[in-house]
Amino acid sequence: MTVFRLEQIEDGGFAEVQWQVGGASESVIVHRDGDTARAWLNICPHAGRPLEAAPGHFVKTRDGHLMCAAHGASFELQGGECVAGPCRGQHLVAVPVEVRDGEVRQL
Numbered sequence: 528m529t530v531f532r533l534e535q536i537e538d539g540g541f542a543e544v545q546w547q548v549g550g551a552s553e554s555v556i557v558h559r560d561g562d563t564a565r566a567w568l569n570i571c572p573h574a575g576r577p578l579e580a581a582p583g584h585f586v587k588t589r590d591g592h593l594m595c596a597a598h599g600a601s602f603e604l605q606g607g608e609c610v611a612g613p614c615r616g617q618h619l620v621a622v623p624v625e626v627r628d629g630e631v632r633q634l
């Protein structure tokens with residue numbers, strides 16, 4: 528498993544990592560929120576595409592949501608719920624993580 532340091536992500540920003548999730552290698556979005564982090568599979572519930580606009584580059588809306596670059600679905604960053612766009616009410620799949628000793632680790 529790739530372990531990386533929280534400080535590698537700017538506060539409020541995102542990183543894309545390749546982790547083993549449920550026995551498969553998956554692209555995972557890690558979001559930094561101050562001293563904590565949250566993570567989701569990089570799979571949009573609308574049409575199953577990755578969310579980034581370019582490799583490792585995720586779009587954040589003016590109101591602080593993560594926007595899928597494919598068709599504009601916007602996700603709030605607490606529970607990963609789609610709050611606007613074509614899959615409103617659906618959720619990104621959470622990947623449990625913790626920050627310990629400054630490192631983001633998958634639980």
Ligand code: FES
Binds near residue numbers: 575
């Ligand atoms: S695949 Fe994300 S909005 Fe369509």
